[in-house]
Amino acid sequence: WAPTLPVKLALRGVPRPRYTPESPLRTAYHSNLAVVTEHNDLDQATSSVSVSWLQADMAEHLRLTEGMTVFEGGSGGYNAELIAYVVGPAGRVITVDLAPYVVRRTRRLTAEAGSGRVTAVLGPAGDGAAEHMPRGGFDASVITYNCWDIAPAWRDQLADGRYLVLPLEVHGYTRAIAFHKNGPVLRATDFTFCGFVRDRGPAARAVPTIDLADGELQLRFPDGVPAEATGLDDALASPRHEVATGVSVAGNESFETLQLFLATTLPGFCRLARNRERDSGITALPKRSDAAAITVHGSLAYLTHILVQDGPTPDQRRSEFLAHGFGPSGPALAEQLAAAVRRWNVHERAYGYPALEAHPAGTPDAELPAGHVLDKTHSRLVWTWRSDAPDTPALQPEKVSAHE
Known part of the structure; x- marks a missing residue:
């Protein structure tokens, strides 16, 4: 250790x-x-x-x-x-x-x-x-x-x-x-x-949530005010659009940088969780798990994975990431989510975590390095991934504020 x-x-x-x-x-x-x-x-x-x-x-x-x-x-x-x-x-x-x-x-x-x-x-x-x-x-x-x-x-x-x-x-x-x-x-x-006991002092913060499908699903917005939820229940009643990413991981392989890559680069990012006791088949989420998700204008997309290759040991089993979308913009959101996974696979997967700087709140934009800005109460976190380099066709950096 x-x-x-x-x-x-x-x-x-x-x-x-x-x-x-x-x-x-x-x-x-x-x-x-x-x-x-x-x-x-x-x-x-x-x-x-x-x-x-x-x-x-x-x-x-x-x-x-x-x-x-x-x-x-x-x-x-x-x-x-x-x-x-x-x-x-x-x-x-x-x-x-x-x-x-x-x-x-x-x-x-x-x-x-x-x-x-x-x-x-x-x-x-x-x-x-x-x-x-x-x-x-x-x-x-x-x-x-x-x-x-x-x-x-x-x-x-x-x-x-x-x-x-x-x-x-x-x-x-x-x-x-x-x-x-x-x-x-x-x-x-x-x-x-890692994971620790959560803060319970003066700086403790409740996670804004939106219940969907009569409580079967829940959208969580740990770093932002909840997005407009109008139409999301109707979207979930529409057909689910699926996009295969072509990107897979072994059973014992970490994809922890993918989580932060999606969270810090995609606008409208949130987390989709499923009620442990209910499963009407709306989503393809396994029990006791939540999924990276994006939502905009009454549409939703989320990321999950399915087993595509079985084997007797974890390193022989492989699961592929799939993006699912609901609502009028669901197919486009699912494609956006899948494209981000592929981008991570090509440009980030083999290189670990990105550059990260924490600046005091109030630091002017002009004094921040290039990257994706996550504003919190007392700090401005700037994430600079390899795919943000000028010679890499990049997703447009988005500022994601916790207090917009």
């Missing part, structure tokens, strides 16, 4: 079961299980100790060295102690959480089994911890819950030239992104597919 010796030693040296008393030993050390430490009244997880491989991955991307002072947003104890182990006796970790129970728990566990270098503070993590910040700013900052936006305090309280790692939501897709600070600009250096 950890390519560098300091993080390897931290994983070996910090006793994870001492920070997960809610779980048996086998669960504490399981390679792919988080330990839930708090639930709400609906029995939903509101605090947890993340899986070890992800904590190691995020710690690596902080580029930690001895003597650093590190900010952590969202507490639990174990992750803070991993970082404290790496930064050594001269370093310290300031961990902030808005839940009194979580802070009390962190203080107790770090007092019982910790290094003495972790300070747990009660308050909104989005405010940072200015009263504990060293001169020049924190040497590294990590956020351990899903964030819809980048809080200004995380940028302002981070020392220039240092790293912020946070699980950022982009149209509902979460990636742990490592940002390198260069003045007011944060430039992404690493992406990790």
Whole structure:
């Protein structure tokens, strides 16, 4: 999980079961299980100790060295102690959480089994911890819950030239992104597919939704005001238009960059989800899944996949992406969605994630690099894909605002 010796030693040296008393030993050390430490009244997880491989991955991307002072947003104890182990006796970790129970728990566990270098503070993590910040700013900052936006305090309280790692939501897709600070600009250096407990502080944001087909389907707009839904129910009653993309993936192959490529380049992007208990056959969506979708003028298209080659092992099985459209503009939208998948296949698939810069909200368009702009409350995210290069026939960049 950890390519560098300091993080390897931290994983070996910090006793994870001492920070997960809610779980048996086998669960504490399981390679792919988080330990839930708090639930709400609906029995939903509101605090947890993340899986070890992800904590190691995020710690690596902080580029930690001895003597650093590190900010952590969202507490639990174990992750803070991993970082404290790496930064050594001269370093310290300031961990902030808005839940009194979580802070009390962190203080107790770090007092019982910790290094003495972790300070747990009660308050909104989005405010940072200015009263504990060293001169020049924190040497590294990590956020351990899903964030819809980048809080200004995380940028302002981070020392220039240092790293912020946070699980950022982009149209509902979460990636742990490592940002390198260069003045007011944060430039992404690493992406990790992941999921965390969602933000429940002052910056928490409900996802606007539209129910369709008497609740069988739901459109979700994580990064935008819902589109005009008039006519969508009528569109779903019309024949479904299908477009084969010719693009397939193996059973064990990741297509995580496709999700963000579609989300950041297609106008009218949203997510289509299906009620787990109902299936009238309107869509070709499998249960417990949602699909990338686009909608405009009472028409809708979404992306799914079907098995086109079976085999005894995942790498021998292949599934092809298909675009489906409904409504008067459904065929054109399905063709647009399929064309974007093919574009990703040719220009992006083999090259990983794009260039990404986060600029403060209010930065003029003229000061932004070329790319696709996603405006949030406190930041302007600019995504520059390989297919945006001048010598590549490009989809026209679209600004997608969360507050239009």
